[in-house]
Amino acid sequence: MEDLILKHVDLEIPTNELSHETKGLSSKHLVVRRGEPFKITLFFQGRLFNTDRDSLVFRAVLGGLYVEFPATLSKPLSYSRWNAEIEPGISTHSHTVTVNIFASSFSSVGLYDLRLHVLAQPWQHSYRIGEFVLLCNPWCPADSVYFQNEELREEYVKNDVGLLYMGTSKNVVPRPWEFSQYEEGILEICLDLLNISPQHRSNWQMDYLRRSDPVYLSRVVCAMINCEDDRGILKGNWSGVFRNGVNPSEWTGSDDILKLWAESKFKPVHYGQCWVFAAVMCTVMRVLGIPCRVVTNFNSAHDTNGNLVIEEYYDEMGKKTTHDQRQHLEFPRVG
Incomplete structure (x- = not known):
């Protein structure tokens, strides 16, 4: 059976900067705000990614602390916890998978390391995707710094x-x-x-x-x-x-x-x-x-x-x- 290998990750920086009101804050890092989903796209090689049999588990690491969460096919019921949603509309078999990552509106501010564990039986692979900076979010009603005006x-x-x-x-x-x-x-x-x-x-x-x-x-x-x-x-x-x-x-x-x-x-x-x-x-x-x-x-x-x-x-x-x-x-x- 052919293996499933992650070839490339697009952090969708221009799209995320626009939706998170962070354009211009950094040329080195993806910058996003808590309580608002940000998008990444995964490009696989080898066989096609199969939503019925393959699993994605993300880990967001801040210093020596981390939070782990799986990617699901359904939108999260609550944004008070970290979640990931495989964007709807893709084929059940595809080389490209877009994931919306939801950082809790109560998350800590800082520079995170984002990692991915791919479970594709009988193989498992772990990858370091990249870094992102998480900020408070005055645009999010669930954030304590929210400004309506x-x-x-x-x-x-x-x-x-x-x-x-x-x-x-x-x-x-x-x-x-x-x-x-x-x-x-x-x-x-x-x-x-x-x-x-x-x-x-x-x-x-x-x-x-x-x-x-x-x-x-x-x-x-x-x-x-x-x-x-x-x-x-x-x-x-x-x-x-x-x-x-x-x-x-x-x-x-x-x-x-x-x-x-x-x-x-x-x-x-x-x-x-x-x-x-x-x-x-x-x-x-x-x-x-x-x-x-x-x-x-x-x-x-x-x-x-x-x-x-x-x-x-x-x-x-x-x-x-x-x-x-x-x-x-x-x-x-x-x-």
Whole structure:
């Protein structure tokens, strides 16, 4: 009996980039969003693939963790788990098989290795298909970062240029900023940021598992923007003396800062101030698929010698709550 051999795999990158709103984020990797199926096409040689007797089992590997799932002929009933569907309409005997892979809307963000096990009795073969980057999905109602308004998604996720506001409450000055999430290499640098964080280095398994939570991701990214406690990106300087570095007011975009950090093997970039920290964090969050924008505070207690006491509380819908409702507003602990 003739063997069934996988000859070639097409990751259908242009098609997937279009349907996943990821065009331009990377020239090195397939980039997709969780909660939305992505398509790959398998080309076999030898005998024809037979849907009645041959089986395909996929494995998506993130670091040392993995999830395994078979390809079936029916559409999955739930997108809360990883699934694969052999695209309907093909012949039961074919050299070409197109598969729709469903990444759970609760999956962890990161760079995955996709593998395939082909069971074609009496033979079995395993293949490494390639890599893909999985991001959060503001277009998916099942994802916790979902935004219903397309105009807001354009602004908070896809827009790569914007204005930062500086000055005082009586003299607000806008300045342009390039968030640059589509610049070559920026996505990969953002993934490096997650992998060199203290959380990943102290317990990589727990870190990978917790990357499904955008709150956790936000806190890791926030800590990594400042270099004081880890191998973070920026060194703060408010002294007015910027020897051996760049005056924060000279930065015009996030890409120069992120690339300089990566090229120096993750040594702190000199220098940043609050608005630079915020702008770089906005870039990283948008790359990861978490909607984000920069907000300027002109009258904070920190700068006006206020009492620094939290005196008002708001729920996730922006509605003011009473003091007694605080226990319902706790965030998950990190670390």
